[in-house]
Amino acid sequence: MCGIVGLLARAPEFRERLGEMLTPMLVCMGDRGPDSAGLAIFTSEIQPPLRQFSLFSSLRKFDWVPLRDGLRRDNGEEVEIEGIENHAKLTTSISPEQVRSWLVENFPQIHLLAVGRSIELYKDEGHPAEIAARYRFNQLTGSHAVGHTRMATESAVTPAHAHPYTAGEDFCLVHNGSLSNPWSLRRMLEKKGIQFETDNDTEAACRYLEWRMSEGDTLEEALQKAFVELDGFYTLLMATADKMVLVRDAFACKPAIIAETKDYVAVSSEFRSLAHLPGIHQARLFEPVPEEIYSWNV
């Protein structure tokens, strides 16, 4: 069992309150997934050639300044870093490939969680309430966000196995369910040179969809193919820089409920995590049907 939550602000004032409204949703779904949690939030896109990188350190207390200074020195480019305990947001125009290889060489203990122009990502082991408080999720602002609370059923409980998973740029995915063919998907993708970071089934789905998009599919086209290729149970909630997308597998054993108002779209595994939202009793509430793609633009 796991919990998934997502919130997309339609009214501009809700962008300022996105973290404040999403955090109780995530904490409530801690009942469905108490072992780890994560959140990806999308903000206004930063201007090219800048990109933002979400970094994770396995040490809870980490001094990010030497990393910033070293990256600046070795690449001759401006680097900004904002750290909060073992997470940091790094902003630079250095290419993702260069940042990745520099990190491997100089800070192999640092894990790159997400790359893009609008994504910011936090995830760690521990109860969702504790993680939300540690990284001050309630203060985050942005256009949309997806979160996950995990109760592991098929691979280890580590920060790297927590969701959201990312692949490519400005794309992330959270999953409630279990896939039965992640290894055959993975073998197919690895032959194409796609590298994996964990043995988690969700990572296979995430990299499969990103591979399809890198081949030119829209996320919706990639999902139509995923309905054929992915075997198992899933409710998947995904986000890109400009949209939030939800699907359930053909059996639809993993729950989801959607609440839409003129101000926001909220998705959760269970209604009780939406009950605090403003105007929820006037919202259009409905359960997503199997193998239908629900997509909301920012």
Added chain:
Amino acid sequence: MERLDLSCLSVRELNQYLHHELPKNGINELEIVNPNGLHNIAVGLTVPVRIRVLGHAGYFLAGMNQQADVTVHGNVGWSVAENMMSGTVRVKGFASECAGASAHGGLLVVEGSASSRCGISMKGVDIVVGEDVGHMSAFMAQAGHLVICGNAGASLGDSLYEAVLYLRGTIHSLGADAREEPMAENDYRKVDQLLGRAGINYSSKEFKRVASARTLYHWNAEAGQEY
């Protein structure tokens, strides 16, 4: 009327009151407010009390009900009235998956749509759904009646035993061993009676009957698993 507020009481406190105090104090009508999608509200009732739940409830609402008459003015999550023995549960909104699962008796009315697996393994309950039901409804249903006033999703009545389904709309597909059968006089009477109890206004003449072809009752070695 007595009003119990789930923003002040825990579900456990509410249910302990309903189980231990209510049968002693003779109250026969009460309201539950602020259900806020919480699970297990009013499960295991054993007395003929009328309860109104004002708002959306979570999983297992009125599960195992005996004798009570529970109305939800909102939607419910998974497995409403699961394993109900007697009494009535009415949902004014929609019900998520597994509505009436394994229920032995009583009447469950969902005025809106019920999601997938409605009436799964039902064992004698009568269920009336005002609109549609999702896929795999009445899967392995053993006894009782499921009246669907709208349409049914994929695999309706898969592996049916002796429960009988009545449907007004269209069927996406029938499950293994389920078949349409002609309506007889007692079918029309049953549908009219259940619609009357549910307070839903359709003519039984609009309904068709789905029941078990009974070919799965005994394993047939020559069928080659082709059912």
